[in-house]
Amino acid sequence: MRRRTGRLLFAALAATSLFAGALPAAADTMPAEEQEDADFGFESFEASESAEAPQFPTTDDPRVGLQAGPGETAGQAILNLEKLASLPLAPGANTNSDLAFTGDYVISGNYNGFNVYDVSDPTEPQLRTSIICPGSQNDVSVYGDLLFMSVEATSAKIDCTSGGVTSANRFRGVRIWDISDIDNPVQLNGVQTCKGSHTHTIVEDPNDDDNVYVYVSGTAGIRAAAEPPFNCTGASSLLNRDTDNFSVTVIKVPLDDPDAAAIVNRNARIFSFCGDNSCEDDHANGSLNAFPPSNPQPLYPEGSGREPGGQSASQASTCHDITAYPQIGLAAGACQGRGLLIDITDPANPRRIDAVEDYNFAYWHSATFNNDGTKVIFTDEWGGGSGARCRATDPLTWGANALFDIVETNEGLKMEFASYFKLPMVQTNQENCVAHNGSLIPVPGRDIMVQAWYQGGTTVFDFTDSKNPVEIAYFDRGPNHPTSLQTGGFWSTYWHNGYMYGNEIGRGFDVFDLTTSEFLNEVEIAAAKQVQFDEYNVQGQERLVWPATFTTVRAWHSAAQRQGVLSAETDANLTKFIDRSEKSADSKNAAQRRNDAALLKAVGNQLGDSSVEQGLKNALSELSDTLR
Template identity: 60%
Template sequence: MALSPSRRRRAVAGLSLLAGAALTLTLLPSAQASVAEPDPREGLGAGLYDAETVTEGIDLLSTQPKPDGVNGTNSDLAFSGDYVYSGNYNGVNIYDVSDPAAPVLATSVFCPGNQNDISVYGDLLILSVEATSGRVGCASAAELPGGSANPQNVFRGIRVFDISDRTNPVNIAEVQTCKGSHTHTIVGEKDGDLYVYGSGTAGVRSTAELGRCSGASSLLDPDTANFAIDVIRIPLDDPASAEWVDNARIFSTCGSSACEADHASGALNSFPLSNPQPLVAEGLQAPGGQSASQVVTCHDLTSYPAKGLTAGACQGAGLLLDTSDPENPVRVDAVVDPNFAYWHSATFNNAGDKVIFTDEWGGGGAARCTPTSNVSILGGVVDTPTNWGANAIFDIEGTDEAPDMALKSYYKIPNVQSAAENCVAHNGSLVPVPGRDIMVQAWYQGGTSVFDFTDSANPVEIAFIDRGPVDASRLVSGGYWSSYWYNGAVFGNEIARGFDSMALTETDALNAVELAAAASVVEDETNVQNQQEIVWPASFTTVRAWQSAVERQGLLDDELSDKITATVDRAERFSTGPQAAKAKANSIRDLRRLGGLVGDSDVEAGLADAIEELADTL
């Protein structure tokens, strides 16, 4: 998938073209891509708002500096209607993005408590608070009885806001949890209740703050807040009564809370984990390679209600959960990987038969995309491993009752960043192109990368944007925390610089009809960690995009491809205007016949279904 020559390198003085520059493809462990010239991301000039920038296949439309008041570290994003909700360690900034090229700050909510991981559900805004600096009611310690010395003033958990008035969010509920909430995930509704899973990665708080909390290390203590995730219920008819329900023991030997007494032993790897072989030379991992975290809780979970599944990035392992009953999650598969230091987040493909896990090697605060690293286990300063701090792509095989995650490959942006740039795999989302698995992803100061993983074993980068470091002489935290697709645009929360809007542009790797089909998917709401099935409208554009996907995989011969193009073009001509009813009927008949001419692979079946749905609408 060659990229078109649209790469731009921009300094503060203006634009300059790098004619003929070649893109460095991801260096997969199985095969190294040869390059003619250095990657253009290498050696970019530094600056907070004037860093040199290079792009390929993506345009930076707008940068909104963080507003006064809510101007701490930017974190995650959520979307509803024309609004983007930008999490920030000091609260939330809400932007009107009805024109993605010109976002407008609608309002800011000052409510300190990092990370302020964020979701939106109807008229509810949900925030995660883990830091001990959080206070009840979003107040400062000085405003509360007893001040900072009063343990009852500390808030760590899930906050719920009423955002029926987008310009005036109101804090209506606060659910305290024992380890706070680093992140949370909306899992789904059941019997009028909304279920949210909370993931706390900090230590267990004292009983003076919350009486039910036990941080006991005993593997036999059924009351410990460790080795669990929090289940929180929000009654939709009375969200102010939101409450903590229970610890979900998904690390237990049986994979659920059904064997409460054996809740922790599974975390020590006595539960059946498949252990895929690392895609590196034998001997480099002996016995463990990376110093992996213990499986005590999950950093992040991503639910896919349409499939009844949730993927858990759980510190030292990747879990697959059956969450068809959201109050009682059950582990159905788990994987470990000696190349992973810290399982951070997860993303399903739209078919639900693949899952990508990210490794936050270095915790997001280290330079992990440098050409060389001091990795003692590999013998001191060596070429930085391309499968450390990367994505691991798994196919979900087996049966619905007994799924099995099979490692297929790794994906990482090229190791050309400097030691002044924190860089590692972070948060991303799907780009809704029919027939293809495409993801846009944040890499902190590694920028934003767009890659195609339709072939699980051979992911390929197809677009990127990257800035130089915030500071050339030292590592100052910055870069994209999250980069997500939403209703035709890409939005990124930049840790240091602010809120960005971007647009993917036409290249050989992503053509105009595919971009148009992606933009035709308009959602009322998007929370990336609560994936909703992508459904494309029945349209000529959708059919053409599916045809393009089939052609990219070499599954259409020229004769059939020409026949499909001619038939779809003719049907479009007859779909409107004063044409005779017979001509329109003939074009519909011809469309239906097309469906029987293509093959039976998944992507060809998608094309046949799109043709049939189009004929139905005509």
């Protein structure tokens, strides 16, 4: 199966020290009810009673005190967004999970299988296809006509039926489906792994069009050694070089024969002393506790906002989620107790190049790069996503995002802490709330992200200034229940082709649109909507590229104005010559058209060296070339 062509389309133009010691024994026969909890919640980390309470705005935020209730009966608060549509949980679905995008379809994973929504009209999404195939979490990704699905539960079967699970018919790993007929997906062989697959990441090799790679993160128990076909081992000793702990698994998928997909690196040792498999003979393939971090962080002084808060930190023995950005040769691994920066220029053999820890983080969960690869955001799923973590007594540094700048040093690329971002309002004891899955919104010259926070709702924030992130839009519902915490809320909210799609764990599927505000003007939103992908997986980031249009140029100009980098004279000249060129763009006077187009490049030469000015200069130059 060859990948589709024309993937990128345009609308206008073609903590304290981590735990030491052994890990728990492998849970290869975990009961289904325990597996459900393990898949969803991980370890629950309780706040220290001595933790200093943060200062929240608790009185005037419309999200505070929303009425509880199931479905659309709950109270709702919305700012600078428009909710276009809401669909209830699809028949047969249980616990909505992650999303992937292909063509006019959104594929929604859930613990019982997956659903396909037709969003060709985002205001009226239609449920197109439902597949029942139990096996938490069933996180999904797409590549051409292939759908990949993560399966971790010990109760999942190869044939997607329920009951009667044995070592011979159990499936734990990555399922692969042929979705060339979107109404009739066909399950292919798939690939079994020792740890199953909690999440996975599609990784492209820029030098190889015939294969694609899948990084597999497994966080549950390891198969019993006797269970075929692996001879797996959950040994945690640093003296056992064969342990399936302290690693990620790499699968290679031949696109012409996906049934032949197979593991090419069973244990990629990105947790070792040297950061890859080259030092296995030194028995250095243990946890990150075993080596000093390459970017050590001292015990933060009191009052810094980063001193230890008292919550436990998870041991780093595998990655919960890996976000790959092949076009810059990097991946970011959110790996339980640490955040990793990974070189993926050789996709089959990833190599750690930096690691950071944070005394306020309990469980490094997921990661997002900004578009130019100079920043990375890590999320902390403190409490595993199943607890109320946005209360007035919960610090703003816990269960939050940590923003890092990626900087070039004499020792190579390093991650330097910039700030935290957490929802700037309180939620009740009845709402599970913590940082979870989100994606970039492609506004030229700005770093903007939409993100799910379980029952904290969905938020949009600007982190262009990585030291001062600012919330600019949100949507929230009241609790599922007025007196008890019933797990729910948004698992994922992602931007795709002009709209935001949210997967609510128990309430269903939502579609949102941005509205103009002091934070985003009409031209910035229009420019973001120009970026169109034929398919998109958030954990496999692709560079955002804008078409050469006046909308793009005006959005870059707005970004430069917002950042205050333009002199009054340069700002006036930009407005003058952009307007002039747009008026003559359709003129029959070719000489006038060429002259005005040349002025776009001329005014671009007045710009400075800041990244936003250079982006605007490039946009002016590209537009000028199309108008001549």
